[in-house]
Amino acid sequence: MIRPAIGAAGGFLFALPVFIGAMGSSEHQAGMPHGVEGIPDTVLFAYVQAAMRLEEEYPGCAGMTWPVLAGIGKVESGHADGSEVSSSGRVDPLILGPRLDGSGAGGNTTPHGDSDEGAWDGDDGFDRAVGPMQFIPATWASHGLDASGDGVADPHNVFDAAWSAAVYLCVSDPGAGGVDFNDEGDLEEALLRYNRSESYVEEVREHIRHYAELSDQTTHVPVGSGASSAQGRAAAGWALAQVGKPYLWGGTGPHAFDCSGLTMRAWAAAGVSIPRVTTDQVAAGTRVGLAQLQPGDLLFYDTGSGASPSHVTMYVGGGQMVNAPRSGQTIRVEPVDGDYYSSRFVAAVRPG
DSSP states (O other): OOOOOOSOOSOOOOOOOOBOOOOSSOTTOOOOBSOBTTBOHHHHHHHHHHHHHHHHHOTTEEOOOHHHHHHHHHHHHTTTTTSEEOTTSBEESOOEEEEOSSSOGGGOOSOOBOSSTTTTTSOSSBOEEETTTTBOHHHHHHHOOOSSSSSOOOTTBHHHHHHHHHHHHHHSOTTOSOEETTSHHHHHHHHHHHSOOHHHHHHHHHHHHHHHHHHHSOOOOOOOSSSOHHHHHHHHHHHHTTTTOBBOTTOBSSSOBOHHHHHHHHHHHTTOOOOSSHHHHTTSEEEOOGGGOOTTOEEEEOOSSSSSSOEEEEEEETTEEEEOOSTTOBOEEEETTOHHHHTTEEEEEEEO
16 A cells, blocks of 8 residues: 655754643543644644544554654645645645556556546546545545544545544554554554555654654643643543544433533543533533633534523634534534534633
């Protein structure tokens, strides 16, 4: 499986990032950075979300961190360099690798005939690697996953691409009992399955080491009031791990949730008890402004389906929120500033 590296050449100058700290139980979890120079915020958030979800949903794989995915994303596309990334994760223009016709372009000498009728790469003669994580369409057909909960597994969406890459690294060796990404040998083998090139693996590992060093230089955002920032991060991390599960009215898990059932259970996982229903949750904490949002804060909306506020989501950082929207849909991540919810906003509350 080959994904030719494309994107920006040369290195980036990095400012010291400010992190919101670890979200998840693993001491190796790299945390939620406010920003890393050279990585668009939405792309960075996609890496973080995918890393946090992996151990929850694939317990045989341990130690996944956002620097692992960022190392791949840097080599594959320069973190979608040259494209705009929307708050929902879609890249524009699309990122397409060289035509894999065996001519040697991009270092590839093995022809890959068209497998998707040009659906993802616009080429009905030969495949091209697609998206910010550079999946070959044939591989995407078997391993592409929907991380955003919109019902479409799209290699040109950074959330879908990062999550699919994380899962592929975990499951691509059918004979393995699991992958420990803290183990240098396991990490090397996983990267070789992603792209069987020793030089590729070494380049990716150099970037992983660099990002890991940045993630260790952690400072914390102070909390003005309400629950601690650590509890908010824990609640947000727990909520992110539920993405993809179905909405169920009255659901409080573990397999399905409604909006307030999800937020109640997320905060319970962080050691904080909040009421069950939306109209009570809005009064169970301190009001905060949208400019002061921190992971774990609750966002309330009047969607016209009952007493106001009738809907609640959870802020998870990077301008994104986890949302259990309504019957027939799954829990998903979406931007706080999306048109539908922005016009129905009521309040933001920090539990505690």
